[in-house]
Amino acid sequence: MIETPKPVASSERFLATIAVTDRGQMVWEHIEAWLARMGDRLNPILVKETRQAIKSRQFTLTFVLVLAAVWITTFAGIAIMGPSIYYSASGPGMFWAYYWILAFPLAVVVPYGAYRSLAAEREDNTYELLSISTLTPRQIIWGKLASAFVQLLVYLSAVAPCLAFTYLLRGMDILSIALLLAYTVLGSMGLSVIGLLLATATKERYGQVLLSVLFVLALFGVFIGAVQLAYFFIEEGYQILGDFEFWIVNLAILTAYGTTFGIVFLAATAQITFTSDNRSTPLRIAMLIQMACFIGWMAYACFYVVQESTRRGNRIAPVEEIVLTASIVCGVYWFIMGTMMTAESPVLSRRVQRGLPRSYLGRLFLTWFNPGPGTGYVFAIANLTSVILMGFIILTVVPSWYTISTFNAVSFDQIFYFHIIGIGYVTLYLGIGKYLISLIRHFAAVPIAAAVLLQAFLVALGCLVPLMIQITFYPPGYRGYSLLHASNLFWSLAEIVDRGTLPQEAYTLVLLIPSLALLVFFLNFRAIAREVRHERIELPARIVEEEAAMRPPAAPQPQSPWDNTG
Amino acid sequence: MRTRPSHPLIELRRLHRYFGDTKAVRDVSFEVDAGQVFGFIGPNGAGKTTSMRILATLDDPTAGDAFIDGFSVIDDPDRVRRRLGFMPDYFGTYPNVNVKEYLDFFARAYGLRGRERIAAVEHAMDFTLLNTLAEKPINGLSKGMKQRLCLGRTMVHDPGVLILDEPAAGLDPRARIEVRGMIARLADAGKAVLISSHILTELAEICHVVGIIEQGQLLAVGSVDEISQQSQLLRLVRVRLLGGAGSLGNWLETRSDVHEIHLDGELATFSHHGDRESEVVLLRDMVQAGFPVVEFGTKAKSLEDVFLHVTNGRVQ
Ligand SMILES: Nc1ncnc2c1ncn2[C@@H]1O[C@H](COP(=O)(O)OP(=O)(O)O)[C@@H](O)[C@H]1O
Ligand SMILES: [Mg+2]
Numbered sequence: 072m073i074e075t076p077k078p079v080a081s082s083e084r085f086l087a088t089i090a091v092t093d094r095g096q097m098v099w100e101h102i103e104a105w106l107a108r109m110g111d112r113l114n115p116i117l118v119k120e121t122r123q124a125i126k127s128r129q130f131t132l133t134f135v136l137v138l139a140a141v142w143i144t145t146f147a148g149i150a151i152m153g154p155s156i157y158y159s160a161s162g163p164g165m166f167w168a169y170y171w172i173l174a175f176p177l178a179v180v181v182p183y184g185a186y187r188s189l190a191a192e193r194e195d196n197t198y199e200l201l202s203i204s205t206l207t208p209r210q211i212i213w214g215k216l217a218s219a220f221v222q223l224l225v226y227l228s229a230v231a232p233c234l235a236f237t238y239l240l241r242g243m244d245i246l247s248i249a250l251l252l253a254y255t256v257l258g259s260m261g262l263s264v265i266g267l268l269l270a271t272a273t274k275e276r277y278g279q280v281l282l283s284v285l286f287v288l289a290l291f292g293v294f295i296g297a298v299q300l301a302y303f304f305i306e307e308g309y310q311i312l313g314d315f316e317f318w319i320v321n322l323a324i325l326t327a328y329g330t331t332f333g334i335v336f337l338a339a340t341a342q343i344t345f346t347s348d349n350r351s352t353p354l355r356i357a358m359l360i361q362m363a364c365f366i367g368w369m370a371y372a373c374f375y376v377v378q379e380s381t382r383r384g385n386r387i388a389p390v391e392e393i394v395l396t397a398s399i400v401c402g403v404y405w406f407i408m409g410t411m412m413t414a415e416s417p418v419l420s421r422r423v424q425r426g427l428p429r430s431y432l433g434r435l436f437l438t439w440f441n442p443g444p445g446t447g448y449v450f451a452i453a454n455l456t457s458v459i460l461m462g463f464i465i466l467t468v469v470p471s472w473y474t475i476s477t478f479n480a481v482s483f484d485q486i487f488y489f490h491i492i493g494i495g496y497v498t499l500y501l502g503i504g505k506y507l508i509s510l511i512r513h514f515a516a517v518p519i520a521a522a523v524l525l526q527a528f529l530v531a532l533g534c535l536v537p538l539m540i541q542i543t544f545y546p547p548g549y550r551g552y553s554l555l556h557a558s559n560l561f562w563s564l565a566e567i568v569d570r571g572t573l574p575q576e577a578y579t580l581v582l583l584i585p586s587l588a589l590l591v592f593f594l595n596f597r598a599i600a601r602e603v604r605h606e607r608i609e610l611p612a613r614i615v616e617e618e619a620a621m622r623p624p625a626a627p628q629p630q631s632p633w634d635n636t637g
Numbered sequence: 638m639r640t641r642p643s644h645p646l647i648e649l650r651r652l653h654r655y656f657g658d659t660k661a662v663r664d665v666s667f668e669v670d671a672g673q674v675f676g677f678i679g680p681n682g683a684g685k686t687t688s689m690r691i692l693a694t695l696d697d698p699t700a701g702d703a704f705i706d707g708f709s710v711i712d713d714p715d716r717v718r719r720r721l722g723f724m725p726d727y728f729g730t731y732p733n734v735n736v737k738e739y740l741d742f743f744a745r746a747y748g749l750r751g752r753e754r755i756a757a758v759e760h761a762m763d764f765t766l767l768n769t770l771a772e773k774p775i776n777g778l779s780k781g782m783k784q785r786l787c788l789g790r791t792m793v794h795d796p797g798v799l800i801l802d803e804p805a806a807g808l809d810p811r812a813r814i815e816v817r818g819m820i821a822r823l824a825d826a827g828k829a830v831l832i833s834s835h836i837l838t839e840l841a842e843i844c845h846v847v848g849i850i851e852q853g854q855l856l857a858v859g860s861v862d863e864i865s866q867q868s869q870l871l872r873l874v875r876v877r878l879l880g881g882a883g884s885l886g887n888w889l890e891t892r893s894d895v896h897e898i899h900l901d902g903e904l905a906t907f908s909h910h911g912d913r914e915s916e917v918v919l920l921r922d923m924v925q926a927g928f929p930v931v932e933f934g935t936k937a938k939s940l941e942d943v944f945l946h947v948t949n950g951r952v953q
Pocket of ligand 2: 686726
């Protein structure tokens, strides 16, 4: 039956519709304008890549696959559990199954996607177009990371409802779920930034192919590891969630994560920054911050063991072992970082020279943050030395405050000799490496990777040559340590703290290694001095002119309320 | 309005770039002012792309420096990039992006926001006649359209300096005329434009100044007319005299149209400035002065060789 509406009512309704659509239109336009404004604030790369992803078949396909996997798992799970779903705690099993589905895109697809997205820009020549735009290297890396994060969110949103569903199945607490998810997301972003660093590492085709194969293998390793860790956590985790120590350790892990993330991010940025810019100072500051955090946590650990011992009425605390561990970690850290810093170019660009510190104090303390192999060498050694000094301060102060005895596993002499000889080794090897690199530089460019290989080769040489000599010339079966192995830093250092007392060789080593180190340091001294002598140069006139034009002289401000009354 | 700056918009100062033993650019210097189109002409492998990449802050010179609007490309690439549009000899493409999104992305990358950005993208599409193709995926564009899109991308942020590497290469005559028109209009708008080509005639009409480059060296700079006259007028002369050329040296030195005299046994070589008829006069004078000339040959200087190559578009 067709109803014929009255004309008047109809026109009224018509007008009303217009009013509504008008208002709708206005609201819609407001929303659109707001979105456009928000879009303007977003990173250009994020905007572009999100647009691309929406149209990309590959992205849609992966998303549909994840959804399908989730659905199949859900139905299969319910079918297998059958009626037991109503009374047994089936949450953990289901959670683990879903976690597999989530961990794969987050541990493999997203980081590899980030790596490919930057590597592809370089292969397709779009990278050059980007790099000469006014986007900063930092914006480029952030844009790529943000795009990876958006992808991650999409995968997460496909699986998250199911993870919430496992909570309803009992056996999973919300805290465990949240913690696991948070770590997985952080891990995924961490792997992505590493992928971006790798993409900047080499421009050569073979290098890229090799890198991408290795990276994918590593990502699969991480994926398997993550799934196993999750299993362990689901099974056992609820027991430790209530521990105070568990959260402290989490905080420490987060500190390590955050600082490492920062360093990798800055390294990736430095790789794509133009050559005359300062690519080293931000990284050196980041290293210093990371080291400070590490020291902070180690100091906390010392206080913690002392307090625990006191609380238990135990007068013995292994503070010296914590200090020893910390300085081994720092030694390795500054050795590796030092290797990379000594591979920097000795030429200080005019751009960097414009920003050199001018005051005496500034020159004394800040010079070591300037780019250059010499300053890097000193920076590494100075940092290691101050860390070790702090270790000694803790070792003397803490036990006396708490009247507790330390040095039970290792004696003070052993610790002392270990550190003196340890600093000696780092100074010695870094110095030889730096000197060799400066020689090679006369004939060929030395990339950072080559410098690292060279340093590893030197250390390996120091270990293997004495071993060869021993095998060839000593009676068969003789495996003991002797001064022949003085160049083997691992064995020598281990020998010093291995047994309850100092070995005989320590007295020679403590003289030999530091004097050799000093010798090598003075071998490098002229090169270091040349870097340090640089003074600040003036800004070019053209820059001064432009800066002045951009900041026109401020209109005369009223100096007092009476000035403006005229 | 902007006052005319005291420095040229593009300036190369004794630019060198070596790749190992290959000396791609050797001691090249020139300047380009606002509103000027400079044609960088030379055969393939002459060093045009290398010089342009240095100007575009994509590469560092081995020695020398270059300046865009007074800023060094080595020390201040960030300031250079703000006022520079570079169109390389390749097309950088993204999958799943259409013409408008492509331009929009680069407008954002150059820091344009809001209305300004929308207007810039519209203007770039208008200028390069791409409005009708706004929604077309860039991978499906023809060579001519891609070239226009590249130009649009290069000018979307309204830079004062444009560096275009072989913008007319591989285009059909119609598309070439279009691109030439666009470049001329950009120069009229006060931009300094540097364009390269290995074919002189391709650009002759729109270039105010051309520079001829070969094997990394700038051989001549001037207007197209100046250069073609210069290259026709300067020729290498080789004379063989019976019983030694020694006495000819003094006679030649008195003449103003003769330079770079080399004497070697019976041979005298020198460069002569003048047209072919003046060569006849030279020979007659020589014979009348009593010199025993048994051989007289002239040859184009290398500048003309290059000029011929570039005018014919022959590839070396
Ligand atoms: N990255 C490079 N490595 C080695 N040689 C190069 C490189 N780029 C250019 N060349 C060499 O420099 C010379 C000049 O090249 P190019 O500037 O591309 O010439 P044009 O653009 O004038 O054709 C050529 O001999 C070329 O082989
Ligand atoms: Mg070229």
